[in-house]
Every structure is written in structure tokens, then in C-alpha cells.
Amino acid sequence: MSPIQVSARTVLQALQPYSPGKPIWEVQKELGLTEVIKLASNENPLGPSPKALEAISALLPALHQYPDAQSFAAKAAIASEFGILPEQIIVTNGGDELITLVSEAFLDHGDEIIVPSPTFSEYEFGGRLMGANVKTIPLAEGYRYDPEAILAAVTERTKIVYLCSPNNPTGTILETGPLKRLLDSLPQHVLVMLDSAYSHYVTCDDYTDGLELIRSGYPLLMLKTFSKVYGLAGIRVGFGIGPQEIIQSILQVKEPFNVNALAQAAAAAAIRDREHVERSRSLVHAERLRLYEAYRKLGLEYTESMSNFILVRLGPDAKQRYEQLMQKGVIVRYGGAWGLSECVRISVGSPEENDKLIHALEEVVQGK
Numbered sequence: 001m002s003p004i005q006v007s008a009r010t011v012l013q014a015l016q017p018y019s020p021g022k023p024i025w026e027v028q029k030e031l032g033l034t035e036v037i038k039l040a041s042n043e044n045p046l047g048p049s050p051k052a053l054e055a056i057s058a059l060l061p062a063l064h065q066y067p068d069a070q071s072f073a074a075k076a077a078i079a080s081e082f083g084i085l086p087e088q089i090i091v092t093n094g095g096d097e098l099i100t101l102v103s104e105a106f107l108d109h110g111d112e113i114i115v116p117s118p119t120f121s122e123y124e125f126g127g128r129l130m131g132a133n134v135k136t137i138p139l140a141e142g143y144r145y146d147p148e149a150i151l152a153a154v155t156e157r158t159k160i161v162y163l164c165s166p167n168n169p170t171g172t173i174l175e176t177g178p179l180k181r182l183l184d185s186l187p188q189h190v191l192v193m194l195d196s197a198y199s200h201y202v203t204c205d206d207y208t209d210g211l212e213l214i215r216s217g218y219p220l221l222m223l224k225t226f227s228k229v230y231g232l233a234g235i236r237v238g239f240g241i242g243p244q245e246i247i248q249s250i251l252q253v254k255e256p257f258n259v260n261a262l263a264q265a266a267a268a269a270a271i272r273d274r275e276h277v278e279r280s281r282s283l284v285h286a287e288r289l290r291l292y293e294a295y296r297k298l299g300l301e302y303t304e305s306m307s308n309f310i311l312v313r314l315g316p317d318a319k320q321r322y323e324q325l326m327q328k329g330v331i332v333r334y335g336g337a338w339g340l341s342e343c344v345r346i347s348v349g350s351p352e353e354n355d356k357l358i359h360a361l362e363e364v365v366q367g368k
Ligand SMILES: *Cc1c(COP(=O)(O)O)cnc(C)c1O
Pocket: 093, 094, 095, 096, 097, 120, 164, 168, 195, 197, 223, 224, 225, 226, 227, 228, 233, 236, 237, 238
């Protein structure tokens, strides 16, 4: 047989593969460890809402049936939680799918998107997939947003401005005032995608997840996920809220059965489980402070976070220290892919997991 000569689209050459944190089983196998904890993907250490688990079990006998193409029940639960119309919601196969769908719905070849840097990698991925040009705007001092620089980058071809608040991996937010001023200054043809995947963990009055701005009529699309505070990362479900016209366009490119039946049921149950959300938030708020204290004692610089992860500076040999932590059974995320070669991003775990992390860090820092 001759070698395969079928060529993939040229844009694929510019795509960077997503680099997830190493799974627990892989580290166990590679390093021969039994006890391994993962603080690399910002998951909820309390696990899924028990109500979501019940909903999933109840649905198992009906798995021969296709899921609801409109995710009606999940949408209804989301609509009532946020006080909006079901027509303003799209339910997706994780928040990631929403980013791909938005890219497919709005980006022609040669269009531009504006992306802060460092941030979640999927925005750039979606843009490149569609052959759009990606303009990255560095965050300012202290990883703060720079609305002036964002505005200065806008052209007639700009279709989407991505804002992640709290931003992954820095944990910083774009406060309500500057966000509103940015929205008021942007030309009408620009869609703002506000990724508020981590909104539940914010402890700052001057914050909006975008809902009030959508209500006021701005061309803003808000991304949310069930993977983080709701503890459902494994089942893949997220959603977008925005003006009906925007949602309609995105619905045009979605596959009919994009969200599986179990995910739809789990989402509807999880969003109603206020108690689980509250427990998850309080855990993060308390442990975040405890981790700051521990990092200070270890002489490590960190960025104060409005989220369930903290960016910690481990210094010039951060990569080596990241690997040493792994050898001690603690998986964190190395910052190299974000151009933060001296940093790691560490999720806030359960108190026991955080104890183990602190202990491992102490040994690594003291060269044990
Ligand atoms: C985790 C995350 C998402 C969504 O993740 P899914 O698991 O695909 O729902 C979106 N944006 C950011 C910034 C995230 O960290």
C-alpha cells in the first residue's frame, strides 16, 4: 500500500492540543504509587450532588431512548434558577462544546477574536479551528484585565471578545464597573463571551457573572458549566445564557443529541441542590484562606484567587518541583503551557488533600 495521501485541513497545523492534567491512574502506574491526589483540574472535592446521583440512577432503565434534543428539563431548571426564558439558554456537552459551537456559528475564515493571555486555551482553539485570527492581549500587572488594550485591538473583523472571570489560570476577575465600560465602548458587531465557569467562588461585591448585563440587553453570552461547583465533570454538561438571537444562531450548528440523557437529568437535579452548592463554596472559601497561609509560611508567592484554584510561583525550577510533587503523589498543573514557566496552578481540594499538598510542598521546598 502507498502511504496515506489524504490531507487534513490546513488550519489543523496551527492547533495546539489541549493538555489536561495527568489522570490519577497514569501517575499511579508510572510511579508505582497507591495514594495519589489530583489538584490539577479544579474539580469539586465533595463529589457530585447526591440529588444528581439519584436522578442518574432513576434514568438508567430508559437508556435505550434517545435524549431530549432540546434538553427541556435541564433548560427549565436553569431558567427558573436564573429567572430568564428557556429561549435564552443553550445546554451543551460541557462548557467546552459551547466554545466550539460559538466559534462555528460566528467565525468566518479571516475573522478575528480577542483573547486575554494567559487564559483558558479553548477560546483560541475554537478560533483557529474556524480559520480565524487570534489576537492575544496580555493581562496587566497582577494579572489584571486591561480593557484599554482590548479596545485598542478591536477592528471591523473582530467578532468575539473572550473574557474569563474569574480567569483560569490566574483567579483574577474583571470587576463590574470596568466590564460595563468595556461593553459600552465596544462596537455593536462584537459578541462578548463571558466565561463565568467559576462564578460561585467569587467573594467580591464588585462582580457580575454577566446575567444582569444580558438582562440589560448587551450582546453578551455567558458560559457556565456543571463540571466545577456542581461536581459533574465526568458526565459533560454546561450551558450558555444570552440574547435569544445569539442563542438561536448557536442552536443552528448544534448536533441534535449533543447532551446525553444522564447529563440532562443530573444537571436539572444539581442546579436545584442549593445545599450542595453552598457546602462546596464554603469549603473553598475556608480552604483558600488556609492555603494562602501555608504558602506564605513556605515563602511562596501566590496570586489571590476568586476561584477554586491558586496560581503559585515555585521559582526557576518550578517544572522540577512540579515533578517532585507528582512523585509524592500530588498532581498539580504546570504553568508552562500558559507561558508561566515558574508557576503551577493548584486546585483547592478537601482539607485532607490540602494537608497532603502542604506536606509535600514543604518537603519539596526544603529539598527533601
Ligand atoms: C472548566 C472550564 C470550562 C468548562 O469545562 P467543561 O468541563 O467543558 O464544562 C469552561 N471555562 C473554563 C475557564 C474552565 O476552567
